[in-house]
Amino acid sequence: xxxxxxxxxxxxxxxxxxxxxxxxxxxxxxxxxxxxxxxxxxxxxxxxxxxxxxxxxxxxxxxxxxxxxxxxxxxxxxxxxxxxxxxxxxxxxxxxxxxxxxxxxxxxxxxxxxxxxxxxxxxxxxxxxxxxxxxxxxxxxxxxxxxxxxxxxxxxxxxxxxxxxxxxxxxxxxxxxxxxxxxxxxxxxxxxxxxxxxxxxxxxxxxxxxxxxxxxxxxxxxxxxxxxxxxxxxxxxxxxxxxxxxxxxxxxxxxxxxxxxxxxxxxxxxxxxxxxxxxxxxxxxxxxxxxxxxxxxxxxxxxxxxxxxxxxxxxxxxxxxxxxxxxxxxxxxxxxxxxxxxxxxxxxxxxxxxxxxxxxxxxxxxxxxx
Amino acid sequence: xxxxxxxxxxxxxxxxxxxxxxxxxxxxxxxxxxxxxxxxxxxxxxxxxxxxxxxxxxxxxxxxxxxxxxxxxxxxxxxxxxxxxxxxxxxxxxxxxxxxxxxxxxxxxxxxxxxxxxxxxxxxxxxxxxxxxxxxxxxxxxxxxxxxxxxxxxxxxxxxxxxxxxxxxxxxxxxxxxxxxxxxxxxxxxxxxxxxxxxxxxxxxxxxxxxxxxxxxxxxxxxxxxxxxxxxxxxxxxxxxxxxxxxxxxxxxxxxxxxxxxxxxxxxxxxxxxxxxxxxxxxxxxxxxxxxxxxxxxxxxxxxxxxxxxxxxxxxxxxxxxxxxxxxxxxxxxxxxxxxxxxxxxxxxxxxxxxxxxxxxxxxxxxxxxxxxxxxxxxxxx
Numbered sequence: 001x002x003x004x005x006x007x008x009x010x011x012x013x014x015x016x017x018x019x020x021x022x023x024x025x026x027x028x029x030x031x032x033x034x035x036x037x038x039x040x041x042x043x044x045x046x047x048x049x050x051x052x053x054x055x056x057x058x059x060x061x062x063x064x065x066x067x068x069x070x071x072x073x074x075x076x077x078x079x080x081x082x083x084x085x086x087x088x089x090x091x092x093x094x095x096x097x098x099x100x101x102x103x104x105x106x107x108x109x110x111x112x113x114x115x116x117x118x119x120x121x122x123x124x125x126x127x128x129x130x131x132x133x134x135x136x137x138x139x140x141x142x143x144x145x146x147x148x149x150x151x152x153x154x155x156x157x158x159x160x161x162x163x164x165x166x167x168x169x170x171x172x173x174x175x176x177x178x179x180x181x182x183x184x185x186x187x188x189x190x191x192x193x194x195x196x197x198x199x200x201x202x203x204x205x206x207x208x209x210x211x212x213x214x215x216x217x218x219x220x221x222x223x224x225x226x227x228x229x230x231x232x233x234x235x236x237x238x239x240x241x242x243x244x245x246x247x248x249x250x251x252x253x254x255x256x257x258x259x260x261x262x263x264x265x266x267x268x269x270x271x272x273x274x275x276x277x278x279x280x281x282x283x284x285x286x287x288x289x290x291x292x293x294x295x296x297x298x299x300x301x302x303x304x305x306x307x308x309x310x311x312x313x314x315x316x317x318x319x320x321x322x323x324x325x326x327x328x329x330x331x332x333x334x335x336x337x338x339x340x341x342x343x344x345x346x347x348x349x350x351x352x353x354x355x356x357x358x359x360x361x362x363x364x365x366x367x368x369x370x
Numbered sequence: 371x372x373x374x375x376x377x378x379x380x381x382x383x384x385x386x387x388x389x390x391x392x393x394x395x396x397x398x399x400x401x402x403x404x405x406x407x408x409x410x411x412x413x414x415x416x417x418x419x420x421x422x423x424x425x426x427x428x429x430x431x432x433x434x435x436x437x438x439x440x441x442x443x444x445x446x447x448x449x450x451x452x453x454x455x456x457x458x459x460x461x462x463x464x465x466x467x468x469x470x471x472x473x474x475x476x477x478x479x480x481x482x483x484x485x486x487x488x489x490x491x492x493x494x495x496x497x498x499x500x501x502x503x504x505x506x507x508x509x510x511x512x513x514x515x516x517x518x519x520x521x522x523x524x525x526x527x528x529x530x531x532x533x534x535x536x537x538x539x540x541x542x543x544x545x546x547x548x549x550x551x552x553x554x555x556x557x558x559x560x561x562x563x564x565x566x567x568x569x570x571x572x573x574x575x576x577x578x579x580x581x582x583x584x585x586x587x588x589x590x591x592x593x594x595x596x597x598x599x600x601x602x603x604x605x606x607x608x609x610x611x612x613x614x615x616x617x618x619x620x621x622x623x624x625x626x627x628x629x630x631x632x633x634x635x636x637x638x639x640x641x642x643x644x645x646x647x648x649x650x651x652x653x654x655x656x657x658x659x660x661x662x663x664x665x666x667x668x669x670x671x672x673x674x675x676x677x678x679x680x681x682x683x684x685x686x687x688x689x690x691x692x693x694x695x696x697x698x699x700x701x702x703x704x705x706x707x708x709x710x711x712x713x714x715x716x717x718x719x720x721x722x723x724x725x726x727x728x729x730x731x732x733x734x735x736x737x738x739x740x741x742x743x744x745x746x747x748x749x750x751x752x
Binding site: 267276277279285287290306360365369 | 685742
C-alpha cells in the first residue's frame with residue numbers, strides 16, 4: 001500500500017501545480033464572482049492538458065498517460081485540497097473510461113488530450129442516485145433511436161461537447177445502453193449548485209440520434225457504465241479526502257493562532273480531542289480511497305465493495321471535517337470572506353455525487369450478503 | 371519465479387508437512403491459546419509439537435535474527451509465512467508478551483549478553499513474561515509511578531505495587547518500570563527484569579465485569595534484583611517504556627476487526643434500523659482494515675509518524691467496542707445469557723464487557739488523543 005516513486009512524483013507535480021495555479025483565490029472565487037456560465041476556467045483546463053493530466057486515463061498508444069485509478073486519486077486529492085473547479089474528474093477519468101475502446105474514443109480523445117473538449121456523464125434522473133433504475137427511454141426508430149425523458153445533476157453538462165448518457169433500451173440491468181449525446185440535441189438547463197459548480201438538467205423530447213451514437217453495444221451499457229461509476233466513485237472519494245485534508249489543515253492552523261480567554265484556543269482539550277479524532281478519521285478515509293483505487297487497478301473482485309466503502313467513508317469524514325471546520329472557526333467561519341465555508345459547500349456536492357453515504361452503506365451491506 | 375515465490379513454495383510445503391491437523395482448527399476458546407512458560411501444561415500433543423517445530427525453525431519470531439532464536443527472515447519473507455499460515459488456518463504457535471512487547475525493546479535497548487540470554491527463551495516459549503507498568507496511583511499518568519528500586523551496591527531492592535499486570539499469576543518473569551530517582555519524573559524511571567519467584571513477589575487476581583481475571587495486583591516487598599537486570603541505562607527507562615508501548619498499541623489496534631469479516635454477514639440483522647447501523651460499522655471496519663495495511667507498510671518503511679500507533683490504537687479499540695455493542699444488539703436476549711452451553715458460556719456478553727477495557731488498557735483513548743494532538747498536530751500546550 002505504499003506509493004511508488006513515480007506516483008510520489010506525480011503527487012508532487014499535482015500538488016505544486018494546483019496549489020499555485022488552481023488555488024481558491026485564483027480559480028474558485030474568480031469564476032464564482034464573474035457570473036460566467038461554466039464555473040471553471042478553460043485556461044486552467046489547457047494547463048491540465050499541457051501537463052498531460054487530461055489524458056491520465058487514456059492509453060499511451062492513444063497519446064495519453066495510460067495511468068490508473070490510483071494516480072487519478074492522487075491528483076484528485078490535490079484538486080479537493082485546493083477546491084479547484086475543473087472538468088478533470090468527469091472528463092478525464094469518468095467519461096474517458098466510459099468510451100474506452102469504442103469509436104467515440106477515437107472521435108473525442110484527441111480533443112480531450114488537447115484540453116479543448118469537455119465531456120459529461122448523465123445518469124441521475126431524480127434527486128437521488130439510482131443508476132440501476134435508469135428510465136430515460138431510447139426507442140429504435142429507423143436506423144437510429146429516439147430518446148424521451150430527463151436527467152439531472154449532470155456535472156458541467158452545459159459546458160460539455162458530448163454527454164455520455166445512460167438510457168433504457170429494454171428491461172433490467174442488461175437493458176441499459178450508453179449514448180454519446182452531442183450538444184444541441186437535448187434541451188439543457190444550466191443549474192448553479194451551492195458550491196458554484198454547474199450541473200445541467202437535460203430534457204429529452206423526441207431527441208433523434210443515429211445508431212453511431214451508441215457507445216459499445218445496445219443493451220450492453222451496464223459494463224462500461226459500471227467501469228465509469230467505479231472511476232467516478234473512487235475519484236470522488238479521493239477528492240473528498242482532499243476536501244477534508246484542506247479544511248482540517250486550515251482549522252488546525254486556526255487553533256494554533258486564535259486567542260480567547262487569554263489562551264490559544266488549541267490549548268483547550270475540548271478542541272484538541274476533536275481535532276485528533278478528525279486527524280485519524282482522515283487518515284483512515286485516505287487509506288480506504290487508496291485501497292479502492294488500487295483494487296480497481298489490479299482488477300480485483302473486491303474493487304466494487306471497496307469503492308463503496310471509500311465513497312461512504314470519505315463523504316462521512318469530509319462532512320465531519322467541514323462541520324468541525326466551521327464550528328471551530330466560530331463567527332468568521334460563517335462569513336463569505338473566509339474560505340472554510342467553501343469547503344463545506346464542495347463537500348455537500350461531492351458527497352452526493354455518484355451516491356451518498358446512505359446509498360453506499362446500503363451497497364456495502366448488499367455486496368456483503370445482508 | 372522470483373526468490374520470494376520459491377520461498378513461498380518451500381514455506382507452503384513445509385507447513386503442509388509440519389502443521390498438525392488439530393492446529394489448523396480455529397481456536398474454540400482462550401484455553402486453546404498456547405502461552406508457554408515454566409508452568410505451562412500443553413492442551414494436547416499437537417499443541418506441543420507445533421510449538422516445538424516452529425521454535426526449532428525460528429518461526430515463532432520469523433523476523434528476529436537467527437542468533438537470538440529467530441528465523442532471520444526479511445520483512446517480505448515474514449509476511450509470506452504469515453500469509454501461508456493464514457491460508458491453511460494455522461494457529462499461532464505461541465502467544466507471548468515476550469514476543470510482542472519485551473523482545474522488540476530488548477532488540478533495541480538490550481546489551482548483547484541480555485539479548486543472547488533472554489531472546490532465545492522467549493522465542494522457544496520457555497519463559498512467560500508479564501508487564502509491570504500501571505500502579506494504583508499511576509494509570510493514565512504512568513510516569514507518576516512510585517514503585518521504588520534502591521541501589522544496594524550489589525543488588526536493587528524493589529518495594530511497591532503494580533496493578534493491571536496481565537497474567538502476573540501465570541508469568542515466570544516480569545519487565546517492570548521502577549523509580550530509581552525522585553529528582554525527575556520521567557528521568558527517574560528504570561526498566562527492570564526479574565523472576566516472579568524471587569522472594570517478596572506476590573500476586574492477586576482481579577475479577578473483571580466479564581467474570582474473567584486476566585489481570586492481577588502485584589506486590590513487591592523487599593525484592594532483591596541483580597544489578598545486571600536493567601535494560602538500557604539507569605534512569606532512562608522511560609525511553610524503553612515508550613518504545614514498548616508503541617508495540618503494545620500496535621498490537622491492540624489490530625484487535626479492531628474482531629476476527630475480521632463482515633459483521634452484517636455474520637449476524638444478518640432483520641431490523642432495518644439495526645441493519646443501517648451495522649452497515650455503517652462495516653464501512654468503518656473495512657476502511658480501518660485498509661488503514662491497518664497501509665499503516666503496517668508505512669511503519670516498516672519508516673514512513674509513518676512515530677506517534678501514529680496512538681491513532682491506530684484509538685481507532686481500533688473504539689471500533690472493537692462498537693462491534694461488540696452491535697453484536698449484543700443483534701443477539702437480543704440470547705446475547706445476555708451468562709452460563710448456558712447454548713451461549714458458549716455467555717461468550718457474547720463476556721466479550722462485550724471485556725471489550726470495554728480495550729480503550730483503557732495500554733493508554734486510554736483520551737491519552738492517545740492527547741498524544742496525537744501534541745506530537746502530530748502540534749497543538750499548543752498539549
